[in-house]
Amino acid sequence: xxxxxxxxxxxxxxxxxxxxxxxxxxAESAITAMNGQWLxxxxxxxxxxxxxxxxxxxxx
Numbered sequence: 001x002x003x004x005x006x007x008x009x010x011x012x013x014x015x016x017x018x019x020x021x022x023x024x025x026x027a028e029s030a031i032t033a034m035n036g037q038w039l040x041x042x043x044x045x046x047x048x049x050x051x052x053x054x055x056x057x058x059x060x
Contacts, residue, residue: 015042018049 004017021027027048035046 001020002017005014006012007014019027019030021030031046031048034044037044
């Protein structure tokens with residue numbers, strides 16, 4: 001599965017996205033093979049996606 005992140009107002013790409021793999025070994029291989037490759041005039045940077053921790057609710 002893959003997803004391109006877009007600006008909600010303009011729907012233009014923000015320049016990054018996410019790709020999901022079924023097998024961890026396939027993801028590791030893609031990260032290694034694609035990191036530093038060129039897409040048009042831009043270099044691709046690959047890494048594992050990490051979720052941000054949920055924002056803590058503060059009590060007033």
